[in-house]
Amino acid sequence: MRRSLIVFLSLAVVGGLTATPAMASAQGRADIPQSHPQWADPAAKVADTPPSSTVDFRVYLNLRDQSGAESAAQAVSDPHSPAFRRYLSPDQVRDSFAASDQTVSAVRNWLSGAGFHLGAVPDNRAYVTASGSADQVQRAFAVKLGKYSVKGQTLRAADKNLSVPASLSGAVLGVIGVDQATRLFKPDHTDGLTNPDTPVTQQAGGPSTAPPSKGFRNSGPCSAYYGEKTDTTDPAYQGKQLPYAPCGYTPAQLRSAYGLDQAARLGADGKGTTIAIVDAFASPTIYADASEYARRNDPAHPLTKAQFKQHIFPPTPGQEAPDRCDASGWYGEETLDVEAAHGLAPGADILYVGGADCQDLSLDTALNYVVAGHKADIISNSYGDTGEDIPADEVKAFNQISLQAVLEGIGVYFSSGDNGDEVARLGSPSPDFSASAPWVTAVGGTSLAVGKDGRRLFETGWETGKSTLTKGVYTPGFPGAFNGGAGGGTSKLFGQPFYQKGIVPDALSTKNQAGGAKGRVVPDISAIADPNTGFLVGQTQTFPDGAYYDQYRIGGTSLASPAFAGVMAVADSLDHVHHGFINPVLYQLTSRTSAINDVQHVDGAVQRVDFVNGVDASAGLLTSARVLDYPNLTIHTTKGYDDVTGLGSPSGLPFLLLV
Template sequence: MRRSLTVFLSLAVVGGLAATAPAVASAQGRQDIPQSHPLWASPQAKVADTAPSAKLDFRVYLNLRDQAGAEAAAQSVSDPDSKGYRNYLSPQQVRDRFSASDQTVGAVKSWLQGSGFQIGDVPSNRAYVEAVGTADQVQQAFAVKLGKYSVKGQTLRAADKNLSVPAPLANDVLGVIGVDQATSLFKPDHTDGSATPAAQSAKPGVVAPGPGFRNAGPCSTYYGEKVDTTDPAYQGKQLPYAPCGYTPAQLRSAYGLDTAAKLGADGRGTTIAIVDAFGSPTIYSDASTYAKRNDPSHPLTQGQFSQHVFPPTPGQEAPDQCDAAGWYGEETLDVEAAHALAPGANLLYVGGADCQDLSLDAALNYVIAGHKADIVSNSYGDTGEDIPADEVKAFNQISIQAVLEGIGVYFSSGDNGDEVARLGTPSPDFSASAPWITAVGGTSLAVGKNGQRTFETGWETGKSTLKNGAYTPAFPGAFNGGAGGGTSRLFPQPFYQKGVVPDALSTKNQTGNAKGRVVPDISAVADPNTGFLMGQTQTFPDGAYYDQYRIGGTSLASPVFAGIMAVADSLDHFHHGFINPVLYKLTSRTSAISDVKHVDAAVQRVDYANSVDASGGLLTSARTLDYPNLTIHTTKGYDDVTGLGSPNGLAFLLLV
């Protein structure tokens, strides 16, 4: 899991303003930043001091001038019952009303410069002040001692106690991110559904394309086209072969976007931003080749695609665990899926310098601060919610500004189901659990011969491998990945979920009469066994070149839903912004949402043992759809796998 801190600072969240923990007085006119010391950084875990000359890049995040006012305004512009509904603010209006003042920025910069730091970026929304310096300068400025600590198989840098700042700045500093390494990195939420582990990559900037993967046959061009009649029956049934990977036209048809296209609505007039780490050197070539091969009437033109990739931070002392080539695959999936659903929309890719919070938050803030897009799709997240207060508060402020500006921010709900297998207890994933974003869950989707949605159920997969004529383990198999969901321990129930999300779900993981935020909000296709055909440059035994394979994960669901919302923008002639209040108040319990229910179904899947060809043999397995043995379940009405359900064509596009 990404974080080891288990105590969280209270912060203002949707549904009510929680009391903020007071700063703790320290010696010599200083005040502590509460809970800025990771609990794992104990004397017993310390293995070394940090070299005084080590270079650190960190950010001092700044408080909004009026946190309560910003949240009230965010609710007003997004709530259809409010007089201020859709009266969005410009970035300049957000800065003028809520951002830290120039005086505050100047005071923080002056202190940092006086402490010997070189000042880096200050974004246009004045969210933070970036600084670069040595470990010794950090120790002096924040009155701490930096060391290296052994934690969960890693050696990470941290301070020996809470960071502190001069008392006159205490009310202005939201938190500091980057002094410690209390991060075990965001992971992209995509999967091909195979058992082959992702390869770790070389250092960013010199990364070769990731290892090649191909789907073996037989497979079906649509759900149910081919049935396995040669292998033993599974649960008394001969199973259909898994689809080879749905094409853009199949997904547009299944989600009813063809009708909107006939009305001239294909996403044009809307910009979708995609935020990931790094930047694939072959992204435009791959995405344009994919469109030419699989959707020739909707090419991806140079004028539709742009990117901004932050350069790596030189000299940064941090573990290199990012699997950059894996992030290349994530970027490619996101771009191709978004274009597939909204072929008229413009696409902006923004790549973080690495896969840590410091860089991904900066990439997201880049889009929001300059209103560079109308929709943002993010297909990554943490394992659970074990997140320090500084990161939660910083992310909360970025997402609130997005709401104020009318920007819709979508996050995939994760690919590890209820997280019990990894964490020991059920949990949704952060950032999907944050209250001011839309969490997109995942489904298994059956698209029929004529492009119709035959059925859609929750994506939770059970795998039974065929060995010596028998399936092991027996039905429903072993859990093999699925959509994240569940009830947050970190965030209380937001206003938009009240009266819609059942108490049986909102009271999970809570104490007393408390209710929590439940994930997800909405869902779309994610199951790699009923997944999307993707094209990407990969490294095969005979070289690196473009090839195609089936892929899934809620990394697919998020850009698919972002594409659907871009089509809604162009059909309705306005940008929808933060849609959760509308989803829960106007579309729940209506035909605009397809209620995703449990379906008893399974598919037969054949894989190459070596991932690329038949020379190493074939692996056959039955994949149970909507695996039942988790703490989250697909049920009638709102549920914690698929949320309210999935969008239902023109009815959804017109009602949101």
């Protein structure tokens, strides 16, 4: 049974984690609380870390005034506050709340004295970067580094909490990079063919040598819109002949379904807003692929070179081959994110920021880059942990970056995950981090039926039940076996944030809690995610006959997050304001109104035909019935707020004008 990560909760303004100072210990040192991963158990240890191996890490620094920063963040995002949307500049945030120059110098001096090579300090003074040998890390932080088996990977971690000199106990928030916990973050996209519990394939090559991802195509028959074609040749499922799954919706179909075409007629298409997309690595063909995709599927809205920029962190040197991860798998994530964001908001600028490596993914560095320099108005993040078992000091580091984003008026969106309630993987229900963090907007997923005229026929929660047709029989029977769905549930890490009070039912907020406490519930809002009613994407892939561009249907909350980011970019241009952290407005102004489409359960299923080998019919076809909004989970789509779709999905112009 998985052990839950236990952290010290504070009833701060948002109900989240605060910067707990390092705790005093013997010999003039102080522990960094909860900096030891729960999964780094002696029974899971497989080897010691070689003393000469290189470790790159970042020492995050406490804010000077954590409570003041949280109060200011609530004020600029609360529509009832006189400071509503009076955002601070990055310089104002740094000068008012960031660690002082003296604190930065003290930490740098300690690290330098311990023999580490020091790197740059970001403009917001969030952390100090350093690198050195594993032996130096062990001596500096008074730990022993080992390699542990966790969730199919072998990851580095310390044997106990890290510690620092007692004189720095008030300065250090946490350390990212000594352990490899953030390697547990994964892209939240799926083609819906494989089971969500299938392990990630490891690549032998590093980020600069990884080939395009393995090729995938959709087999026919499929429909140009929901209900266009019905399977009349295969046996009925539950007494009904099912419609074939859509081939993949185009940008125009999604703009129509979510009412963005109405905003376009008013001159609002996202222009004036920059959407940043944060992932790991960088696809070498991304601009060519996204341009070709727009040319084929949305020719009136090309992705111009002036609209697209990239900032790619250089690969971390010295990675050991066994520790390298699926770089090419992240190429597909980037491609989906860019094409979806541009497809929904064709006038917006796109900034792609790629993390440096797969040792710890460096996603915190990439995210902080955008926030520290206010490089974008919206940030879409389509990745997360399986559950919330990230060490608490690393959680607090991510939380601090998102808090600064709120102060600056940057909206940070995270996909809620693709494994439903996570019971199948973890044995107990849990939302995924980072979507569960209180200062971000968690985007859940839906199954979306778009009709011939582009209108939304219905929308329900994305939780898939799969029954495979074998020798004329569907196995297993209705409602099938769980095959992926939107993440959600009640956090064990974070208390109930102010914006969810009075809106989220107590029956949900008190789950996973003790003594009547209430927790943060995920998600906040939702958008299309089901790969069985998914989005058409185009990407250079590796096929048996070579590497070239092709198109296929895809989904996951990796689709929902950039799609909703596109909706908000259009809202920015329509309302002539950057909306920033949208949660207080979502819950206080748009909930219980027609601006939000209350996503509810719909009884439905589609028929899907796939190539067994994912490429062609040479190995045969696989036919399956896919039940929409699979019922056998601990999270459910219901009337009102629910833990699959949150408040619901955006409802065209009423939503765009009210937010």
